[in-house]
Amino acid sequence: MAGLTKKHIKDGVIENLRTAYRKTIASASNEQIYNAVAMTIKDLVSENWIKTHEHFEKNDVKTVYYLSMEFLMGRFMGNAILNLSLTDTVKEALDELGIDINLAEESEPDPGLGNGGLGRLAACFLDSLSTMGYPAYGCGIRYHYGIFEQHIENGYQVEKPDNWLRHGDPWGVRRDEYAREIKFGGRVISVKGDDGNFHFDLENYQSVMAVPFDYPVIGYDTKVVNTLRLWDAEPVNRFDLQSFNQGQYERAVEEQNLARNLSSVLYPADDHVSGKELRLRQQYFFISATVQRVLEQFKERHGNKFDKLADYVQFQLNDTHPSLAVAELMRVLLDVYHLEWDVAWDITRATCAYTNHTLLSEALEKWPVEIFSRLLPRIYMIVEEINRRFCAHLIEWYGNDPEKIRKMAICADGQVRMAHMAIVGGHSVNGVAAIHSQILKDIELRDFYEVYPGKFNSKTNGITPRRWIAKCNPGLSKLITTTIGNEKWISDLSQLAKLKPKATDAAFQTDFMKIKRANKVDLSNYFRSKYGIGVDPDSIFDIQVKRLHEYKRQLLCIFHVIDMYNTIKMNPNIDVWPRTYIFSAKAAASYHRAKLIIKLINSVADIVNNDPTIDGRIQVLFVPNYCVSLAEKLVPAADVSEQISTAGKEASGTGNMKFMLNGAVTIGTLDGANVEMLEEVGKDNMFIFGMTAEEVHALTQSGNYAPWDLYNMDFNIRNVLTTLINGTLDPNHDLFRELYDAMLNGYGGARPDEYYVLQDFAAYKKAQADVDLAYKDQSRWARMAIMNTASSGKFSSDRTIKEYADEIWKLKPVKIK
Numbered sequence: 001m002a003g004l005t006k007k008h009i010k011d012g013v014i015e016n017l018r019t020a021y022r023k024t025i026a027s028a029s030n031e032q033i034y035n036a037v038a039m040t041i042k043d044l045v046s047e048n049w050i051k052t053h054e055h056f057e058k059n060d061v062k063t064v065y066y067l068s069m070e071f072l073m074g075r076f077m078g079n080a081i082l083n084l085s086l087t088d089t090v091k092e093a094l095d096e097l098g099i100d101i102n103l104a105e106e107s108e109p110d111p112g113l114g115n116g117g118l119g120r121l122a123a124c125f126l127d128s129l130s131t132m133g134y135p136a137y138g139c140g141i142r143y144h145y146g147i148f149e150q151h152i153e154n155g156y157q158v159e160k161p162d163n164w165l166r167h168g169d170p171w172g173v174r175r176d177e178y179a180r181e182i183k184f185g186g187r188v189i190s191v192k193g194d195d196g197n198f199h200f201d202l203e204n205y206q207s208v209m210a211v212p213f214d215y216p217v218i219g220y221d222t223k224v225v226n227t228l229r230l231w232d233a234e235p236v237n238r239f240d241l242q243s244f245n246q247g248q249y250e251r252a253v254e255e256q257n258l259a260r261n262l263s264s265v266l267y268p269a270d271d272h273v274s275g276k277e278l279r280l281r282q283q284y285f286f287i288s289a290t291v292q293r294v295l296e297q298f299k300e301r302h303g304n305k306f307d308k309l310a311d312y313v314q315f316q317l318n319d320t321h322p323s324l325a326v327a328e329l330m331r332v333l334l335d336v337y338h339l340e341w342d343v344a345w346d347i348t349r350a351t352c353a354y355t356n357h358t359l360l361s362e363a364l365e366k367w368p369v370e371i372f373s374r375l376l377p378r379i380y381m382i383v384e385e386i387n388r389r390f391c392a393h394l395i396e397w398y399g400n401d402p403e404k405i406r407k408m409a410i411c412a413d414g415q416v417r418m419a420h421m422a423i424v425g426g427h428s429v430n431g432v433a434a435i436h437s438q439i440l441k442d443i444e445l446r447d448f449y450e451v452y453p454g455k456f457n458s459k460t461n462g463i464t465p466r467r468w469i470a471k472c473n474p475g476l477s478k479l480i481t482t483t484i485g486n487e488k489w490i491s492d493l494s495q496l497a498k499l500k501p502k503a504t505d506a507a508f509q510t511d512f513m514k515i516k517r518a519n520k521v522d523l524s525n526y527f528r529s530k531y532g533i534g535v536d537p538d539s540i541f542d543i544q545v546k547r548l549h550e551y552k553r554q555l556l557c558i559f560h561v562i563d564m565y566n567t568i569k570m571n572p573n574i575d576v577w578p579r580t581y582i583f584s585a586k587a588a589a590s591y592h593r594a595k596l597i598i599k600l601i602n603s604v605a606d607i608v609n610n611d612p613t614i615d616g617r618i619q620v621l622f623v624p625n626y627c628v629s630l631a632e633k634l635v636p637a638a639d640v641s642e643q644i645s646t647a648g649k650e651a652s653g654t655g656n657m658k659f660m661l662n663g664a665v666t667i668g669t670l671d672g673a674n675v676e677m678l679e680e681v682g683k684d685n686m687f688i689f690g691m692t693a694e695e696v697h698a699l700t701q702s703g704n705y706a707p708w709d710l711y712n713m714d715f716n717i718r719n720v721l722t723t724l725i726n727g728t729l730d731p732n733h734d735l736f737r738e739l740y741d742a743m744l745n746g747y748g749g750a751r752p753d754e755y756y757v758l759q760d761f762a763a764y765k766k767a768q769a770d771v772d773l774a775y776k777d778q779s780r781w782a783r784m785a786i787m788n789t790a791s792s793g794k795f796s797s798d799r800t801i802k803e804y805a806d807e808i809w810k811l812k813p814v815k816i817k
């Protein structure tokens, strides 16, 4: 079988090169070779993909539709090869053709169709859904440009477009048969239908075609292949523009432009909401296409029995971005299938469920009525009616309390509040870690919890062990497999607990740390070949990688580096274990403060890395363009994982889990999923510091926070802040004055040190000293690292998805023979 497959692969690659490019292996470019290999593997998958869908159709299975503006899938090929258990076969086949598999893999663009955690979570979930055999679709947008490519020029972030489709799209299958028209703008009219009743419709609208591209989602060690369906926009009429009168001509041009813009680019912000019209259009575009298609398919299978819809269809809304699904589902049920309001409303609420991913009020999505009603006039009418009935319900509930009702309304203050719509229009509201879900109930969504306690639940995030250890850390994976005796842990991560007794076994410690060191050597070789920078593999690799945000507190980490620098300058003989601080982070293009922090990190790197007194004891690296494929290189090489957000701000975090799984020890606050990591691994194996969420909340409420006092009382803090403005880091002195002011005085109307960097500084410094001490005891460190891997079983996205399936979707897995 393997021999047959190998021959198939070799023949496929040669044939694809010939037919697609008229090239041979010798004459083809790396990209062409990658494409040829990818097409060959996709070909291998198509049989199971077809079988899966035949099975779904024949057995009329319930299906979850994971609706998300973002899917941060990472490269497809390596994952496909792993999940198909073809690692050795493909490598041998390519070897025999004289193709370097690593070169082929590195030639694949990394599609960045997401900003960060929320998009990556969607990708991990799809992997788990297929692996466990749950019928599922991921539904989103086929952006032609993903998150920008980050370059660092003179220490500053520079954004460049990411044209991931440049060399083609070997995994995507265009499905013209499912293309649908999506309407924007226009006027709502009522027309008398065949049934004699009046129904609403639109006239004078603009429209675009939504054309789906399907991507296979290959499960690990299973025949189930689900589908990621990404919608692309195209003009409706590809006609001869000249044959139209003036009015039609202009409209046709507008529609062409609309189509071109719609699926052009991902909005690269995950912090504040900009209220851009195009973003709302994008949301409606993929939601309307998905809802229309799902209901058509339901009708094909079940006729008019829409009251059974929720028994077959579940829409999971990945944050509020897809919450137009609530109103669009209402529209289709009312206007297309002519159901009564109350019937349609019951169906809608039973079908939709909402996940909240954020505690930052700036990120709560609201749309000005002006934009909303102009762009989506019929949808706006429906939202108003949902709001009217909801407010009536609230009056029944609370009596006439206008203040409360204004606070909770879906439409108020000239805005449509998407979160309120998602909560009211669905049967489930979940947070993404225990502490986050609790804060939603206690504070953020307290009023809604009072009215709908039964909707609220918690689903702690997870990550897929396929990409995040089996694929990215083959060395450690092999050790685990030989130690446990089989590979079952890859699809049942709780098995890792079997490693716990080995944590104190000297021979196992040696093996474990040898692999860590080898991964560090690989990473430092990568840095040398790509950036010409060498790092010491015997230093502690201390890594903070994630989006750049003030609440994530990259500043706290770099302040500590400055403090260590100051300390060594004052005591040149101090005994600290050499440390390499690795940062990587993209800042939203419009987030000035975040971009200044990137510049600061690079300026600190320049000074520290080149100061002879430091003598290699501190090295700082800012690695450009953080993305999934870079994470796969960094995570296996980490000794220390930085998870230091202001408590109560990070909903969950998922990077924290990736590092834990790969044997890094976390220094972190009691925030997000860190809290549950601590429960699993114990306080001896994690460095916890800083204020709790309650303490942060209380300090904020008290209004008594006075960073000036900390400045006056703490010599180290004073020295760090002074370093920002005394010319050490930049000759013109004023570059980082903004950060100095933001810490001490508040800048631009903000509270001073909003994220409590200075308040937590001393505790962080102490925790970092503990890290240094622990690392110097190599056996202790090995034990801690092993305990982290061994205790990470809970954080498999398989566990998370099983909870969603059992508790929210009531979804059963299928088996395909």
Ligand code: 26Q
Pocket (backbone or CB within 6 Å): 115, 116, 117, 118, 119, 121, 267, 269, 270, 271, 272, 273, 274, 275, 279, 321, 357, 358, 363, 365, 432, 461, 650, 651, 652, 653, 654, 672
């Ligand atoms: C909204 C409107 C307009 C423009 C952009 C946005 C937007 C886009 C992306 C708002 C938020 C996001 C992304 C949020 C996000 O990634 N949140 C993270 O979700 C992870 C998965 O649950 C958590 O682990 C992280 O804690 C959370 O920050």
